[in-house]
């Protein structure tokens with residue numbers, strides 16, 4: 261009996277988890293750590309630089325700061341640093357052991373992050389329920405690359421995410437976008453939606469989602485608004501080649517079901533696959549314009565196909581075809597539906613900001629082409 265007790269005491273000791281906050285009692289805690297921020301920190305592709313609040317890096321910076329290290333977030337004071345953290349490949353704490361970000365330390369209300377075009381309600385911020393997509397097979401995606409290179413997938417508990425959401429509400433945030441590659445589904449999502457019932461009046465949620473059949477009405481009822489869906493192509497052969505794991509014929513019904521539930525789908529595509537003819541790509545262009553014109557998708561985004569962490573050639577045919585994905589903007593039906601959707605002042609400002617971002621994007625691509633000549 262005694263040996264059983266000592267064994268269980270031993271196993272209790274072995275399974276004891278050292279709280280992150282206690283590290284400063286034990287470890288060398290005078291490291292100076294610099295986080296030089298860049299518009300690529302939170303991007304899954306390199307094609308388009310964008311300032312997006314880097315939630316995973318912010319969680320790590322918070323952990324280091326709580327361990328007693330001196331964290332410099334984005335501002336180099338010109339002195340020597342013990343560590344420079346440029347991207348989340350350098351994060352050496354398991355995802356599920358990280359605290360949620362200290363948004364004072366990481367200046368989440370800075371205009372640089374607030375300028376992110378897909379936020380409708382400000383102030384807004386990004387969070388991450390999981391560090392890696394639960395699908396994780398698409399050949400072009402950074403999440404697949406990380407999984408193949410040994411990063412472990414972690415999913416935070418719903419309770420821990422709710423603590424973060426309560427903290428956001430307390431600090432006046434009105435919208436949060438979860439940047440997990442794909443938002444967790446199944447019982448996790450159900451529990452998340454259940455716990456959001458008492459909070460949904462205070463904050464709006466956005467997330468990335470694969471085009472799968474789900475209870476989108478439940479998500480809408482839990483306070484979800486913006487839903488970013490990676491379509492990538494209307495051609496089944498391309499979807500198979502990039503291992504997207506979806507059927508082309510399902511795209512329209514699924515985007516429709518999201519929209520009918522009251523969500524605002526944002527559809528993303530890729531142009532310039534080396535194996536697609538112009539005629540093949542036209543099918544994607546037509547589907548994108550159909551979804552926009554009918555109002556099933558509210559917004560769209562196109563990037564040029566390239567393997568992870570590489571830049572596509574700015575002269576590629578894919579770049580020339582990008583504007584074709586947005587021809588729906590010239591159609592009266594598109595504007596009729598957009599105007600019909602206006603409910604509040606934020607809908608107007610969101611529309612104006614969307615127009616401005618499209619113009620900026622055209623200008624950026626024009627500039628890149630001129631520079632490459």
Ligand code: SF4
Pocket residue numbers: 393394395396397398401402403404440441442470490504
């Ligand atoms: S579904 Fe999205 S996040 Fe997941 S692996 Fe594919 S592209 Fe990446």
